[in-house]
Amino acid sequence: MIAIVGAGPAGSYLAYLLARQGKDVTILEEHDRIGSPVQCTGIVTHSIEKFFKLKNEVIAKRLDKVVVVGKSSKISVNVDEIVMWRDKFDMFVAEMAQDAGAKILLNHRFIGFDGKQSIKVKDRKNSKLKEIKADIIVGADGPYSAVANAAGMGSNSKNYIGMQAKIRLKMDTTAFETYFGIDFPNFFGWVVPESEDTVRLGIGCFENTKEYFYKFLKMRTGKKDILCWESGLIPLYNPKKTIQKGNVYLIGDAATHVKATTGGGIIPSLKAAHTLCDCIASNKNYNREFKRQSGKELLLHLRLRNILNKFSDNDYGKLLSLMSQEKVKKILKKYDRDTPIPLLANLLLKEPRFLLLPTTTILKNFCGWKGSRTTK
Ligand SMILES: Cc1cc2nc3c(=O)[nH]c(=O)nc-3n(C[C@H](O)[C@H](O)[C@H](O)COP(=O)(O)OP(=O)(O)OC[C@H]3O[C@@H](n4cnc5c(N)ncnc54)[C@H](O)[C@@H]3O)c2cc1C
Numbered sequence: 001m002i003a004i005v006g007a008g009p010a011g012s013y014l015a016y017l018l019a020r021q022g023k024d025v026t027i028l029e030e031h032d033r034i035g036s037p038v039q040c041t042g043i044v045t046h047s048i049e050k051f052f053k054l055k056n057e058v059i060a061k062r063l064d065k066v067v068v069v070g071k072s073s074k075i076s077v078n079v080d081e082i083v084m085w086r087d088k089f090d091m092f093v094a095e096m097a098q099d100a101g102a103k104i105l106l107n108h109r110f111i112g113f114d115g116k117q118s119i120k121v122k123d124r125k126n127s128k129l130k131e132i133k134a135d136i137i138v139g140a141d142g143p144y145s146a147v148a149n150a151a152g153m154g155s156n157s158k159n160y161i162g163m164q165a166k167i168r169l170k171m172d173t174t175a176f177e178t179y180f181g182i183d184f185p186n187f188f189g190w191v192v193p194e195s196e197d198t199v200r201l202g203i204g205c206f207e208n209t210k211e212y213f214y215k216f217l218k219m220r221t222g223k224k225d226i227l228c229w230e231s232g233l234i235p236l237y238n239p240k241k242t243i244q245k246g247n248v249y250l251i252g253d254a255a256t257h258v259k260a261t262t263g264g265g266i267i268p269s270l271k272a273a274h275t276l277c278d279c280i281a282s283n284k285n286y287n288r289e290f291k292r293q294s295g296k297e298l299l300l301h302l303r304l305r306n307i308l309n310k311f312s313d314n315d316y317g318k319l320l321s322l323m324s325q326e327k328v329k330k331i332l333k334k335y336d337r338d339t340p341i342p343l344l345a346n347l348l349l350k351e352p353r354f355l356l357l358p359t360t361t362i363l364k365n366f367c368g369w370k371g372s373r374t375t376k
Pocket of ligand 1: 005006007008009010011028029030031035039040041042043044108109110111140141142143145146147162163164202230231232233234251252253254258263264265266267269
Protein backbone atom coordinates (compact mmCIF):
# COMPACT_ATOMS: atom_id res chain seq x y z
CA MET A 1 0.00 0.00 0.00
CA ILE A 2 1.13 3.58 -0.71
CA ALA A 3 0.26 6.04 2.08
CA ILE A 4 0.11 9.69 0.99
CA VAL A 5 0.00 12.19 3.86
CA GLY A 6 -1.95 15.31 2.88
CA ALA A 7 -4.92 15.88 0.56
CA GLY A 8 -3.70 19.13 -1.01
CA PRO A 9 -3.16 19.33 -4.78
CA ALA A 10 0.21 17.51 -4.59
CA GLY A 11 -1.09 14.53 -2.57
CA SER A 12 -4.43 14.12 -4.34
CA TYR A 13 -3.03 14.47 -7.87
CA LEU A 14 -0.28 11.94 -7.12
CA ALA A 15 -2.91 9.59 -5.65
CA TYR A 16 -4.97 9.99 -8.84
CA LEU A 17 -1.99 9.14 -11.09
CA LEU A 18 -0.97 6.11 -9.00
CA ALA A 19 -4.52 4.77 -8.55
CA ARG A 20 -5.05 5.08 -12.31
CA GLN A 21 -2.15 2.62 -12.70
CA GLY A 22 -3.92 0.18 -10.37
CA LYS A 23 -1.82 0.92 -7.25
CA ASP A 24 -3.35 0.57 -3.79
CA VAL A 25 -3.31 4.17 -2.47
CA THR A 26 -4.62 5.75 0.74
CA ILE A 27 -4.54 9.49 1.47
CA LEU A 28 -4.43 10.56 5.12
CA GLU A 29 -5.74 14.08 5.74
CA GLU A 30 -5.72 15.64 9.20
CA HIS A 31 -8.69 17.96 8.63
CA ASP A 32 -12.33 16.92 8.56
CA ARG A 33 -12.81 18.71 5.22
CA ILE A 34 -10.62 18.81 2.15
CA GLY A 35 -9.46 22.28 1.07
CA SER A 36 -10.04 23.98 4.38
CA PRO A 37 -8.64 26.29 5.70
CA VAL A 38 -7.74 28.19 2.53
CA GLN A 39 -4.20 29.67 2.60
CA CYS A 40 -3.73 30.61 -1.05
CA THR A 41 -4.67 33.15 -3.76
CA GLY A 42 -5.54 30.34 -6.16
CA ILE A 43 -4.23 32.05 -9.30
CA VAL A 44 -2.67 29.83 -11.97
CA THR A 45 -1.66 30.20 -15.61
CA HIS A 46 -3.77 28.45 -18.22
CA SER A 47 -0.99 25.79 -18.23
CA ILE A 48 -3.07 24.06 -15.56
CA GLU A 49 -5.31 22.86 -18.39
CA LYS A 50 -2.43 20.70 -19.66
CA PHE A 51 -3.10 18.53 -16.60
CA PHE A 52 -6.92 18.42 -16.57
CA LYS A 53 -9.98 20.40 -17.59
CA LEU A 54 -11.22 22.37 -14.60
CA LYS A 55 -14.89 22.17 -13.70
CA ASN A 56 -16.66 25.55 -14.05
CA GLU A 57 -17.55 25.62 -10.35
CA VAL A 58 -13.81 25.66 -9.46
CA ILE A 59 -13.21 28.85 -11.47
CA ALA A 60 -13.88 32.21 -9.79
CA LYS A 61 -12.58 34.37 -12.68
CA ARG A 62 -10.61 34.22 -15.90
CA LEU A 63 -8.22 37.17 -16.22
CA ASP A 64 -6.67 38.47 -19.40
CA LYS A 65 -4.33 41.18 -18.06
CA VAL A 66 -1.69 41.64 -15.42
CA VAL A 67 -0.75 45.12 -14.28
CA VAL A 68 2.88 45.11 -13.11
CA VAL A 69 3.51 47.98 -10.71
CA GLY A 70 6.94 49.34 -9.73
CA LYS A 71 7.75 52.34 -7.59
CA SER A 72 7.45 54.94 -10.31
CA SER A 73 5.93 53.10 -13.28
CA LYS A 74 3.39 50.47 -14.22
CA ILE A 75 2.59 48.47 -17.32
CA SER A 76 -0.23 46.20 -18.43
CA VAL A 77 0.48 42.90 -20.20
CA ASN A 78 -2.00 40.48 -21.80
CA VAL A 79 -2.08 37.06 -20.11
CA ASP A 80 -4.40 34.09 -19.75
CA GLU A 81 -4.87 33.28 -16.06
CA ILE A 82 -7.43 31.51 -13.91
CA VAL A 83 -8.45 32.49 -10.39
CA MET A 84 -9.77 29.42 -8.60
CA TRP A 85 -11.83 28.83 -5.49
CA ARG A 86 -9.00 26.99 -3.78
CA ASP A 87 -11.20 24.83 -1.50
CA LYS A 88 -13.30 23.67 -4.48
CA PHE A 89 -10.11 23.00 -6.47
CA ASP A 90 -8.70 20.75 -3.71
CA MET A 91 -12.02 18.88 -3.56
CA PHE A 92 -12.07 18.53 -7.35
CA VAL A 93 -8.60 16.90 -7.41
CA ALA A 94 -9.43 14.67 -4.40
CA GLU A 95 -12.57 13.46 -6.20
CA MET A 96 -10.46 12.61 -9.26
CA ALA A 97 -8.26 10.50 -6.97
CA GLN A 98 -11.26 8.78 -5.38
CA ASP A 99 -12.88 8.09 -8.75
CA ALA A 100 -9.61 6.46 -9.87
CA GLY A 101 -9.75 4.16 -6.81
CA ALA A 102 -7.76 5.95 -4.05
CA LYS A 103 -9.08 5.87 -0.47
CA ILE A 104 -9.21 9.05 1.61
CA LEU A 105 -9.16 8.96 5.41
CA LEU A 106 -10.19 12.37 6.85
CA ASN A 107 -9.36 13.38 10.44
CA HIS A 108 -6.19 11.25 10.25
CA ARG A 109 -3.02 13.04 11.33
CA PHE A 110 0.41 11.56 10.61
CA ILE A 111 2.38 11.43 13.88
CA GLY A 112 5.54 9.49 13.02
CA PHE A 113 7.11 6.27 11.78
CA ASP A 114 6.86 2.94 13.51
CA GLY A 115 9.62 0.97 11.81
CA LYS A 116 10.30 1.22 8.07
CA GLN A 117 6.92 0.09 6.76
CA SER A 118 4.50 1.34 9.32
CA ILE A 119 3.28 4.79 10.36
CA LYS A 120 1.57 6.12 13.48
CA VAL A 121 -1.56 8.11 12.84
CA LYS A 122 -3.95 9.89 15.18
CA ASP A 123 -7.65 9.46 14.44
CA ARG A 124 -8.81 12.91 15.54
CA LYS A 125 -12.47 11.89 15.82
CA ASN A 126 -11.91 9.53 18.74
CA SER A 127 -8.35 10.65 19.69
CA LYS A 128 -7.05 7.10 19.13
CA LEU A 129 -3.58 6.26 17.83
CA LYS A 130 -3.49 3.80 14.92
CA GLU A 131 -0.76 1.97 13.16
CA ILE A 132 -0.99 1.76 9.36
CA LYS A 133 1.19 -0.54 7.28
CA ALA A 134 2.61 1.01 4.10
CA ASP A 135 5.31 -0.03 1.63
CA ILE A 136 5.76 3.56 0.48
CA ILE A 137 5.11 6.79 2.39
CA VAL A 138 4.73 10.15 0.67
CA GLY A 139 4.85 13.45 2.56
CA ALA A 140 2.50 15.81 0.69
CA ASP A 141 1.78 17.55 3.95
CA GLY A 142 2.71 21.14 3.17
CA PRO A 143 5.39 23.55 4.38
CA TYR A 144 5.50 22.27 7.98
CA SER A 145 5.81 18.64 6.76
CA ALA A 146 5.72 16.25 9.72
CA VAL A 147 6.77 13.44 7.35
CA ALA A 148 9.92 15.35 6.30
CA ASN A 149 10.81 16.04 9.93
CA ALA A 150 10.20 12.44 11.07
CA ALA A 151 12.28 11.08 8.17
CA GLY A 152 15.17 13.48 8.83
CA MET A 153 14.51 15.40 5.60
CA GLY A 154 13.27 18.62 7.20
CA SER A 155 16.35 20.65 6.28
CA ASN A 156 16.47 24.31 7.21
CA SER A 157 14.95 25.68 4.00
CA LYS A 158 13.86 29.31 3.90
CA ASN A 159 10.21 30.37 3.76
CA TYR A 160 8.46 33.50 2.63
CA ILE A 161 5.63 34.56 4.88
CA GLY A 162 2.57 34.93 2.69
CA MET A 163 0.13 37.29 4.36
CA GLN A 164 -3.16 37.55 2.52
CA ALA A 165 -6.64 38.81 3.28
CA LYS A 166 -9.94 39.22 1.49
CA ILE A 167 -10.92 42.88 1.14
CA ARG A 168 -14.00 44.62 -0.20
CA LEU A 169 -12.68 46.55 -3.19
CA LYS A 170 -13.91 47.32 -6.68
CA MET A 171 -11.24 46.99 -9.37
CA ASP A 172 -11.00 45.95 -13.02
CA THR A 173 -12.21 42.35 -12.79
CA THR A 174 -10.37 41.28 -15.93
CA ALA A 175 -6.92 42.06 -14.51
CA PHE A 176 -4.76 41.30 -11.49
CA GLU A 177 -1.97 43.46 -10.10
CA THR A 178 1.55 42.51 -9.00
CA TYR A 179 3.86 44.87 -7.11
CA PHE A 180 7.65 44.83 -7.11
CA GLY A 181 10.32 47.14 -5.85
CA ILE A 182 8.24 49.41 -3.69
CA ASP A 183 9.66 50.60 -0.40
CA PHE A 184 9.82 47.24 1.44
CA PRO A 185 12.86 44.93 1.03
CA ASN A 186 12.56 41.39 -0.47
CA PHE A 187 8.90 42.01 -1.13
CA PHE A 188 6.32 41.13 -3.73
CA GLY A 189 2.64 41.96 -3.53
CA TRP A 190 -0.57 41.11 -5.35
CA VAL A 191 -4.21 42.15 -5.69
CA VAL A 192 -6.44 39.59 -7.39
CA PRO A 193 -10.18 40.03 -7.99
CA GLU A 194 -12.37 37.08 -7.02
CA SER A 195 -15.74 38.80 -7.70
CA GLU A 196 -17.16 42.20 -8.62
CA ASP A 197 -16.50 43.68 -5.16
CA THR A 198 -14.01 41.40 -3.38
CA VAL A 199 -10.25 40.95 -3.89
CA ARG A 200 -7.49 38.77 -2.47
CA LEU A 201 -4.73 41.16 -1.42
CA GLY A 202 -1.43 39.84 -0.14
CA ILE A 203 2.31 40.13 0.18
CA GLY A 204 5.24 37.77 0.40
CA CYS A 205 8.34 38.80 2.35
CA PHE A 206 10.84 37.40 4.86
CA GLU A 207 10.27 39.73 7.82
CA ASN A 208 8.14 42.58 9.20
CA THR A 209 5.26 41.01 7.30
CA LYS A 210 2.45 42.48 9.37
CA GLU A 211 3.84 46.00 9.17
CA TYR A 212 4.43 45.77 5.40
CA PHE A 213 1.02 44.18 4.83
CA TYR A 214 -0.84 47.05 6.51
CA LYS A 215 1.30 49.65 4.70
CA PHE A 216 0.58 47.90 1.39
CA LEU A 217 -3.13 47.63 2.20
CA LYS A 218 -3.30 51.34 3.02
CA MET A 219 -1.28 52.32 -0.05
CA ARG A 220 -3.51 50.30 -2.41
CA THR A 221 -6.95 50.71 -0.86
CA GLY A 222 -6.82 53.39 1.84
CA LYS A 223 -8.74 50.91 4.02
CA LYS A 224 -8.09 48.69 6.99
CA ASP A 225 -11.09 46.34 6.94
CA ILE A 226 -10.36 42.64 6.54
CA LEU A 227 -13.12 40.18 5.59
CA CYS A 228 -10.99 37.13 6.43
CA TRP A 229 -7.34 36.02 6.57
CA GLU A 230 -5.85 33.37 4.26
CA SER A 231 -2.16 33.54 5.22
CA GLY A 232 0.54 30.85 5.32
CA LEU A 233 4.16 29.95 4.65
CA ILE A 234 5.54 29.91 1.09
CA PRO A 235 8.65 27.70 0.89
CA LEU A 236 11.58 28.99 -1.14
CA TYR A 237 12.81 26.28 -3.54
CA ASN A 238 15.80 24.50 -2.02
CA PRO A 239 17.76 22.69 -4.78
CA LYS A 240 19.82 20.83 -2.14
CA LYS A 241 16.84 19.33 -0.33
CA THR A 242 16.65 15.53 -0.10
CA ILE A 243 13.22 14.52 -1.38
CA GLN A 244 13.63 10.74 -1.26
CA LYS A 245 15.12 8.62 1.48
CA GLY A 246 14.49 4.89 0.98
CA ASN A 247 10.72 4.35 0.78
CA VAL A 248 9.87 7.90 1.96
CA TYR A 249 9.23 10.64 -0.62
CA LEU A 250 8.34 14.36 -0.43
CA ILE A 251 6.30 16.41 -2.88
CA GLY A 252 4.76 19.88 -3.20
CA ASP A 253 5.40 22.43 -0.45
CA ALA A 254 6.87 19.66 1.73
CA ALA A 255 9.62 19.37 -0.89
CA THR A 256 9.85 23.19 -1.56
CA HIS A 257 8.46 22.71 -5.10
CA VAL A 258 7.48 26.37 -5.50
CA LYS A 259 8.31 29.08 -8.07
CA ALA A 260 10.39 31.59 -6.12
CA THR A 261 9.44 34.51 -8.40
CA THR A 262 5.72 34.41 -7.57
CA GLY A 263 5.25 31.91 -4.71
CA GLY A 264 3.14 29.71 -7.00
CA GLY A 265 3.28 26.04 -5.99
CA ILE A 266 0.19 24.46 -7.55
CA ILE A 267 1.49 23.77 -11.07
CA PRO A 268 5.01 22.73 -9.91
CA SER A 269 3.39 20.20 -7.55
CA LEU A 270 1.27 18.75 -10.40
CA LYS A 271 4.41 18.42 -12.56
CA ALA A 272 6.25 16.78 -9.66
CA ALA A 273 3.40 14.28 -9.24
CA HIS A 274 4.03 12.95 -12.76
CA THR A 275 7.75 12.58 -11.98
CA LEU A 276 7.13 10.85 -8.65
CA CYS A 277 4.46 8.52 -10.07
CA ASP A 278 6.95 7.42 -12.74
CA CYS A 279 9.75 6.98 -10.14
CA ILE A 280 7.53 4.82 -7.91
CA ALA A 281 6.23 2.73 -10.83
CA SER A 282 9.69 2.21 -12.38
CA ASN A 283 11.78 2.29 -9.19
CA LYS A 284 13.79 5.32 -10.36
CA ASN A 285 15.82 7.71 -8.20
CA TYR A 286 13.41 10.58 -7.47
CA ASN A 287 16.13 12.95 -6.16
CA ARG A 288 17.80 12.71 -9.56
CA GLU A 289 14.69 12.55 -11.78
CA PHE A 290 13.07 15.60 -10.18
CA LYS A 291 16.23 17.66 -10.77
CA ARG A 292 16.34 16.47 -14.37
CA GLN A 293 12.69 17.24 -15.12
CA SER A 294 11.86 20.35 -13.04
CA GLY A 295 15.04 21.35 -11.19
CA LYS A 296 16.35 23.78 -13.85
CA GLU A 297 13.04 25.64 -14.07
CA LEU A 298 12.71 26.07 -10.31
CA LEU A 299 16.36 27.07 -10.03
CA LEU A 300 15.82 29.72 -12.71
CA HIS A 301 12.88 31.12 -10.71
CA LEU A 302 15.07 31.12 -7.58
CA ARG A 303 17.92 32.97 -9.31
CA LEU A 304 15.51 35.51 -10.80
CA ARG A 305 14.00 36.06 -7.36
CA ASN A 306 17.46 36.64 -5.83
CA ILE A 307 18.24 39.15 -8.58
CA LEU A 308 14.87 40.94 -8.27
CA ASN A 309 15.44 41.24 -4.52
CA LYS A 310 18.62 43.21 -5.28
CA PHE A 311 17.12 45.46 -8.00
CA SER A 312 17.25 49.20 -7.42
CA ASP A 313 14.25 51.43 -8.29
CA ASN A 314 16.17 52.38 -11.41
CA ASP A 315 16.56 48.71 -12.44
CA TYR A 316 12.81 48.12 -11.96
CA GLY A 317 12.08 51.22 -14.03
CA LYS A 318 14.28 49.92 -16.87
CA LEU A 319 12.75 46.43 -16.64
CA LEU A 320 9.19 47.76 -16.87
CA SER A 321 10.12 50.05 -19.73
CA LEU A 322 11.56 47.10 -21.74
CA MET A 323 8.50 45.00 -20.87
CA SER A 324 6.13 47.71 -22.12
CA GLN A 325 7.16 47.16 -25.78
CA GLU A 326 4.63 45.33 -27.97
CA LYS A 327 7.21 42.76 -29.20
CA VAL A 328 8.02 41.85 -25.57
CA LYS A 329 4.35 41.73 -24.55
CA LYS A 330 3.69 39.22 -27.35
CA ILE A 331 6.36 36.89 -25.90
CA LEU A 332 4.97 37.34 -22.38
CA LYS A 333 1.53 36.31 -23.65
CA LYS A 334 2.86 33.30 -25.58
CA TYR A 335 5.16 31.80 -22.90
CA ASP A 336 3.91 31.92 -19.33
CA ARG A 337 5.90 31.65 -16.09
CA ASP A 338 5.36 27.89 -16.03
CA THR A 339 7.70 27.61 -19.04
CA PRO A 340 10.43 30.00 -17.83
CA ILE A 341 13.32 28.69 -19.93
CA PRO A 342 11.74 29.27 -23.40
CA LEU A 343 10.23 32.48 -21.99
CA LEU A 344 13.64 33.88 -21.04
CA ALA A 345 15.34 32.65 -24.22
CA ASN A 346 12.68 34.28 -26.45
CA LEU A 347 12.73 37.51 -24.46
CA LEU A 348 16.47 37.80 -25.02
CA LEU A 349 16.19 37.05 -28.72
CA LYS A 350 13.57 39.77 -29.21
CA GLU A 351 15.06 42.30 -26.81
CA PRO A 352 18.80 41.88 -26.13
CA ARG A 353 18.74 44.99 -23.92
CA PHE A 354 17.48 42.73 -21.10
CA LEU A 355 21.19 41.83 -20.95
CA LEU A 356 21.92 45.30 -19.65
CA LEU A 357 19.96 44.53 -16.50
CA PRO A 358 21.93 42.77 -13.73
CA THR A 359 21.23 39.25 -15.00
CA THR A 360 24.67 37.92 -15.91
CA THR A 361 24.63 34.83 -13.69
CA ILE A 362 21.26 33.55 -14.89
CA LEU A 363 22.20 34.01 -18.50
CA LYS A 364 25.52 32.23 -18.10
CA ASN A 365 23.85 29.27 -16.47
CA PHE A 366 20.75 28.91 -18.58
CA CYS A 367 21.49 30.29 -22.02
CA GLY A 368 25.16 29.47 -22.39
CA TRP A 369 25.86 33.21 -22.69
CA LYS A 370 29.49 34.12 -21.98
CA GLY A 371 29.40 37.94 -22.13
CA SER A 372 31.43 40.34 -20.00
CA ARG A 373 30.06 41.95 -16.82
CA THR A 374 26.87 43.91 -17.38
CA THR A 375 26.30 47.46 -16.21
CA LYS A 376 25.82 46.42 -12.57
C1 LIG B 1 -0.84 33.37 0.96
C2 LIG B 1 -0.49 32.34 -0.09
C3 LIG B 1 -0.89 32.56 -1.41
C4 LIG B 1 -0.57 31.60 -2.39
N1 LIG B 1 -1.01 31.82 -3.66
C5 LIG B 1 -0.75 30.91 -4.63
C6 LIG B 1 -1.26 31.08 -5.96
O1 LIG B 1 -1.95 32.05 -6.25
N2 LIG B 1 -0.96 30.15 -6.89
C7 LIG B 1 -0.19 29.05 -6.60
O2 LIG B 1 0.08 28.24 -7.50
N3 LIG B 1 0.27 28.85 -5.35
C8 LIG B 1 0.01 29.74 -4.35
N4 LIG B 1 0.46 29.52 -3.07
C9 LIG B 1 1.23 28.30 -2.79
C10 LIG B 1 0.29 27.11 -2.76
O3 LIG B 1 -0.75 27.36 -1.85
C11 LIG B 1 1.07 25.84 -2.33
O4 LIG B 1 2.25 25.76 -3.07
C12 LIG B 1 0.21 24.59 -2.56
O5 LIG B 1 -0.89 24.60 -1.70
C13 LIG B 1 1.06 23.33 -2.28
O6 LIG B 1 0.23 22.21 -2.29
P1 LIG B 1 0.57 20.94 -1.38
O7 LIG B 1 -0.44 19.91 -1.74
O8 LIG B 1 2.01 20.65 -1.46
O9 LIG B 1 0.35 21.45 0.13
P2 LIG B 1 -0.94 21.95 0.87
O10 LIG B 1 -1.88 22.58 -0.07
O11 LIG B 1 -0.46 22.74 2.03
O12 LIG B 1 -1.62 20.61 1.41
C14 LIG B 1 -1.07 19.88 2.47
C15 LIG B 1 -2.17 19.05 3.10
O13 LIG B 1 -1.59 18.22 4.10
C16 LIG B 1 -2.41 18.23 5.26
N5 LIG B 1 -1.54 17.91 6.41
C17 LIG B 1 -0.57 18.68 6.95
N6 LIG B 1 0.05 18.01 7.97
C18 LIG B 1 -0.56 16.80 8.06
C19 LIG B 1 -0.38 15.67 8.92
N7 LIG B 1 0.57 15.63 9.89
N8 LIG B 1 -1.19 14.58 8.75
C20 LIG B 1 -2.16 14.58 7.77
N9 LIG B 1 -2.37 15.64 6.94
C21 LIG B 1 -1.58 16.73 7.08
C22 LIG B 1 -2.97 19.64 5.29
O14 LIG B 1 -4.16 19.70 6.07
C23 LIG B 1 -3.23 19.91 3.81
O15 LIG B 1 -4.51 19.48 3.42
C24 LIG B 1 0.16 30.44 -2.06
C25 LIG B 1 0.56 30.23 -0.72
C26 LIG B 1 0.24 31.17 0.24
C27 LIG B 1 0.65 30.93 1.67
